Amino acid sequence: MDMESLGDKILAGDRRALARAITLVESARADHRAQAAQLLDHLRRIGRQAVRIGLSGTPGVGKSTFIEAFGMMLIDQGLRVAVLAVDPSSARSGGSILGDKTRMERLSRERNAFIRPSPSQTHLGGVARRTREAVSLCEAAGFDVVLIETVGVGQSETVVAEMSDLFVLLLAPAGGDELQGVKRGIMEMADLILVNKADGDLKPAAMRTCSDYTGALRLLRKRPQDPDGFPRAMMVSAHEGSGLAEAWTQMQALVDWRRENGHWDRRRAEQALYWFDQEVRQALLARLETPRARAAMAALSDRVAAGEIAPAGAAAEMLEKHLGG
């Protein structure tokens, strides 16, 4: 495959070329990795940037409905929208969020939308790298907004925040005590909290939840990357379509402010450093995954389990004899 011509097709907005390139970055084969690096480097020089929006929310808050409605609203404004996902659970199950495009039926039929499920991988690090590279490919393909969805569990929020310009937390209306359900660390990552389902019977609860979070956000320490009034909580109804345009206006205001004040570029540079560090670590650990290394680990494991050699001694032998120590 010629990477330069694939790159040119992506730059021209060819969806099939984009899909093919994402398949390439998802591959673990060494020759594919080398081609992917070449392609990404080529596209990086063009320097196209989308607004990358990380979106987190536990199952049941209406994430798919929100993405569909929010994405359609952006498309109606003339924008192109890509939707990607980081789903650590897919590592085990093989399934994935966004796997079922029928959950976003209208959006998936749009020419100006591109939806891609989470790559299946054995560990979050692998999912993270592949998604991050897919984000870059979508930027090069000229998408204006890239939504990166994750489920509200474990470390995946951190991973998504490290590849996003904005982090949005989607919540459902809830009883008075629900505040405790969101981990403090995740709330501290949020630039915008959107209380979804602010319609019908749930509207009063949504107002109360929004007000609770507004209060909670005020208690957080002011961050240098925030203009006055951020982070903030707002109500939306993906079902009725209300609040979505206003949410996008707020996101744009935040983006503009950060661009003017240098935070945007600084954050992107910090993220690049983060991923450099992560890639080095993961590549080092990948040396344990070659057939030869696996065989050596298995043989030493047998001796450790039999009590013939201590873990520390076995590790030293592994590193010296099999990992070029």
Place this chain on the structure above:
Amino acid sequence: MDMESLGDKILAGDRRALARAITLVESARADHRAQAAQLLDHLRRIGRQAVRIGLSGTPGVGKSTFIEAFGMMLIDQGLRVAVLAVDPSSARSGGSILGDKTRMERLSRERNAFIRPSPSQTHLGGVARRTREAVSLCEAAGFDVVLIETVGVGQSETVVAEMSDLFVLLLAPAGGDELQGVKRGIMEMADLILVNKADGDLKPAAMRTCSDYTGALRLLRKRPQDPDGFPRAMMVSAHEGSGLAEAWTQMQALVDWRRENGHWDRRRAEQALYWFDQEVRQALLARLETPRARAAMAALSDRVAAGEIAPAGAAAEMLEKHLGG
């Protein structure tokens, strides 16, 4: 330092030799690491085993008071007790739990007790290895029981469970909703839940909490390593000394059953495999910590931050040129 004579002194129960050996395993210097490996291998062949008890509980449950009272009770029964700690927070603060021996004033004066604070390290992996090796040294020194304390946060429970034969969760009496305060994963690790402060005004609350957890434990899936009636919840009062002997009786019953049924040896073998794997991974990542590797990472980081090279390309260069790729 002659490792064989140091080892012999440890086997003879020499406390100063034990303290010196623990300082040795806590050292990051390569020559110290080699000596430590030699010492541990020598002692491992003797095959002395203590009952290793992992103990977790959030601040405020009375962990120090419990360890002091439980330890004194064991000593009164003629046993020798070592107390170690795994404290991930000490990585950042430099401080550590158990750092202040005055919190266990009586125990720290006992000839048959040995108390050692958590090693200060830059990461949990380092704390874990050093504590695990200290546990082995205490076993070789003839201690009958090794208590490994941790605070109830993050991954430290998993680490402690991987070096313990029994895992004990210490709780304080609480209101009806407190059950949610303990992460399910931690409850699933517990062999014994001890509700402390079952004295005075708090006794009714302790009874209710104990009963709540007894019910919750019944809902967990039966584990092959448990005889009938385990895991179980009990009430203790470290302050009054009540329930401590009964808790130890229950622990011994569990130990005996697991020894007879092969679970004890199997678990120790599994743990050795876990630590073998962890040591290999940590040693691989330690290759990033040499002065040369740090300098190369810093130089590449500058180029990544300046946008001259992509994270993936920089990582590839680091691995090929500086990490013997």
